[in-house]
Amino acid sequence: MSRKSPADIAAGCIRCGFCLDACPTFKLTANEAESPRGRIYLMRHVLDAGRPMDAAALTHLDNCLGCRACEAVCPSGVQYGLLIEGFRARIEEEGLRPSAEAGARGMLLDTLTDRGRLGASLAGLSMVAGILRKAPAMPGLFARLLTGGQSHEAAVPLSGTGRSGGHLPAFTAAVGRARCTVCLLDGCVMSVLFANVNRATAELLSHCGCNVVCPHSAGCCGALDAHAGRRERARQRARALVDALECADYDVLVTNSAGCGSTLREYGELLADDDRYAARAAALGARTRDISEFLVELGVEPPTGRLDVTVAYHDACHLAHAQRITSPPRALLRSIAGLALVPLAESDLCCGSAGTYNVTHPETAAALLERKVANIIASGASVVAAGNPGCIAWMREGLARAGSTIRVTHTVELLAEAYRRGASQAEA
Ligand code: SF4
Ligand code: SF4
Numbered sequence: 001m002s003r004k005s006p007a008d009i010a011a012g013c014i015r016c017g018f019c020l021d022a023c024p025t026f027k028l029t030a031n032e033a034e035s036p037r038g039r040i041y042l043m044r045h046v047l048d049a050g051r052p053m054d055a056a057a058l059t060h061l062d063n064c065l066g067c068r069a070c071e072a073v074c075p076s077g078v079q080y081g082l083l084i085e086g087f088r089a090r091i092e093e094e095g096l097r098p099s100a101e102a103g104a105r106g107m108l109l110d111t112l113t114d115r116g117r118l119g120a121s122l123a124g125l126s127m128v129a130g131i132l133r134k135a136p137a138m139p140g141l142f143a144r145l146l147t148g149g150q151s152h153e154a155a156v157p158l159s160g161t162g163r164s165g166g167h168l169p170a171f172t173a174a175v176g177r178a179r180c181t182v183c184l185l186d187g188c189v190m191s192v193l194f195a196n197v198n199r200a201t202a203e204l205l206s207h208c209g210c211n212v213v214c215p216h217s218a219g220c221c222g223a224l225d226a227h228a229g230r231r232e233r234a235r236q237r238a239r240a241l242v243d244a245l246e247c248a249d250y251d252v253l254v255t256n257s258a259g260c261g262s263t264l265r266e267y268g269e270l271l272a273d274d275d276r277y278a279a280r281a282a283a284l285g286a287r288t289r290d291i292s293e294f295l296v297e298l299g300v301e302p303p304t305g306r307l308d309v310t311v312a313y314h315d316a317c318h319l320a321h322a323q324r325i326t327s328p329p330r331a332l333l334r335s336i337a338g339l340a341l342v343p344l345a346e347s348d349l350c351c352g353s354a355g356t357y358n359v360t361h362p363e364t365a366a367a368l369l370e371r372k373v374a375n376i377i378a379s380g381a382s383v384v385a386a387g388n389p390g391c392i393a394w395m396r397e398g399l400a401r402a403g404s405t406i407r408v409t410h411t412v413e414l415l416a417e418a419y420r421r422g423a424s425q426a427e428a
Helices: 006-011 024-029 036-047 055-062 069-073 080-093 099-112 115-133 141-147 149-154 189-193 195-207 223-228 231-246 258-265 278-286 291-298 327-334 362-379 389-401 411-427
Strands: 180-184 210-213 252-255 288-290 310-313 340-342 383-386 407-410
Touching (some): 099 115, 195 210, 195 411, 288 291, 310 327, 327 411, 362 389, 383 389, 383 411
Parallel strands (some): 383 407
């Protein structure tokens, strides 16, 4: 099947407006230009009429969170994610941003996607964390990550592990007879800021009968770059990861980060015009599974340990909309004895984190976060579970700001804790 051109994809929009109610920026503004249909109309002006992208169009396209909620509800199957990422790449490649802004965005992405640089930046900047805490209005991801100590105190994961970084072991053996071998990506942001989630994921997989390999030569998958329009950088990273993972022997590639999973699954598209890599990238994408989806497909025994908690589940955009995974995490949570899964209103509405959006668009991101926090508090849950690091950090931030003690954790941490408790009860 031949690939559709951006103009063909955009032409698929029948202007029905079904997507409007799903769109966070349209919900906030009721402005057609801030809706998927309006943005596709703006893109068609450039694609069909060959008009240059003016400042107003650039602003409306930039305001898009890239959450893909519109794509999930579109009856015409418009691949909005491909369109917006293509336009973002065009904005970067044609240098349409003021140079200072382009430089700052580049620096932020370079830091977030490099383990060493991110770790060093956090360590260095932690010295000024006290000062930053006295300036809560100061924008920027670092300020939030560093002052996030308060949020983390309110949000200690049930597994009780910390935020310290580090690689996973290169090999973790299955408990009992091995059913398969899983390659687990420990990622860039995940390995530095959510190493506890990585450890819980490896432990969970091992407990469920999987050998776990974690090739240390595997770097960032390029998701943040792809979502931000740095297409060439994302392609370089994708090629490097394809090369690194071809050296490993495994059955399935598993991720615990929704943003990474969605990009990995679309590697075939990202490298479609690269003769050397297209087929290998598509094959890697086809072997990729989100951890929740993988465990349900594998068919795991429910944990025997109890967790008496009330949990609300937040659908990360790149899990629910880009990968259409909504039932597996809920099924796994429901399998935990004692855990009450309560409904969360607008569970699939973006929380505002959206990669680096919370830094580049702090006001819209804060408005969406406030809405998410209000829904979480109204749910009556004491814990929120989600499958994406950006959402977890951002919701922790919002709940801490609201003075709430509701904890936010990754779904795998709850599962790992339930299996861990079951194993200790069996030993006792
Ligand atoms: S739902 Fe799809 S076809 Fe309808 S307006 Fe939105 S993008 Fe266009
Ligand atoms: S990706 Fe999200 S923010 Fe952007 S147009 Fe679609 S629904 Fe709206």
